[in-house]
Amino acid sequence: MSARYVESSRLPTAWGDFDMHGFEDVDTNKEHVVLTMGEVGNGEPVLARVHSECLTGDALFSMRCDCGNQLQAALQAIAEEGRGALFYLRQEGRGIGLLNKIKAYKLQDAGADTVEANEQLGFGADMRDYSILKPMFEHLNIQSVRLMTNNPRKVNAIEEQGIDVVERIPLHTDSNPHNEKYLRTKAGKLGHMFEGRE
Numbered sequence: 001m002s003a004r005y006v007e008s009s010r011l012p013t014a015w016g017d018f019d020m021h022g023f024e025d026v027d028t029n030k031e032h033v034v035l036t037m038g039e040v041g042n043g044e045p046v047l048a049r050v051h052s053e054c055l056t057g058d059a060l061f062s063m064r065c066d067c068g069n070q071l072q073a074a075l076q077a078i079a080e081e082g083r084g085a086l087f088y089l090r091q092e093g094r095g096i097g098l099l100n101k102i103k104a105y106k107l108q109d110a111g112a113d114t115v116e117a118n119e120q121l122g123f124g125a126d127m128r129d130y131s132i133l134k135p136m137f138e139h140l141n142i143q144s145v146r147l148m149t150n151n152p153r154k155v156n157a158i159e160e161q162g163i164d165v166v167e168r169i170p171l172h173t174d175s176n177p178h179n180e181k182y183l184r185t186k187a188g189k190l191g192h193m194f195e196g197r198e
């Protein structure tokens with residue numbers, strides 16, 4: 001996959017002023033953004049979050065998942081450090097797309113877990129492709145990261161793109177009655193690590 005860098009601008013947020021960098025995937029025309037704060041291209045490992053799009057959690061305040069809270073926690077952590085990068089990748093629904101995620105939620109309403117629902121729809125549990133990151137990291141001159149994630153498979157996928165993950169930083173948020181089963185399934189079937197949580 002290759003990404004075309006398009007433009008950068010300021011993005012003031014509730015957590016502080018970021019720079020927003022826009023990229024286009026030349027194969028799929030999907031538009032991705034990176035928010036950076038401070039000098040990230042100076043060779044020092046960068047506090048980073050690679051976040052997959054979750055319209056329902058990130059923008060519509062859904063309590064079915066932990067996505068929105070993780071997004072906010074990551075921006076806050078970067079702002080507190082004064083330096084870091086948030087890669088916002090447009091791979092909604094672990095890569096199956098928004099409308100298929102709604103179909104998956106319908107199946108979950110009927111009792112399936114998040115993995116079974118994907119499989120009942122004919123998809124793998126996780127259809128994401130991280131290869132778009134390589135040209136984005138190259139453009140920003142970032143070679144190594146301290147990655148905020150609970151997902152060891154994401155760490156491996158990012159390292160496969162030639163990016164050095166020098167540290168994995170857990171990104172825990174509070175659970176609620178609507179996302180408890182989802183978080184349990186992530187730990188049980190997708191390998192997520194929730195240190196300190198049963």
Ligand SMILES: Nc1nc2c(ncn2[C@@H]2O[C@H](COP(=O)(O)OP(=O)(O)OP(=O)(O)O)[C@@H](O)[C@H]2O)c(=O)[nH]1
Nearest residue numbers: 050051052053054065091092093094114149150151
């Ligand atoms: N198919 C499907 N996707 C979901 C469901 N709930 C959330 N998602 C998607 O799961 C993805 C979560 O992305 P991330 O938070 O970046 O990654 P993660 O694998 O949860 O790992 P972390 O880095 O620990 O957060 C987003 O694309 C969401 O849209 C669900 O029930 N079914």
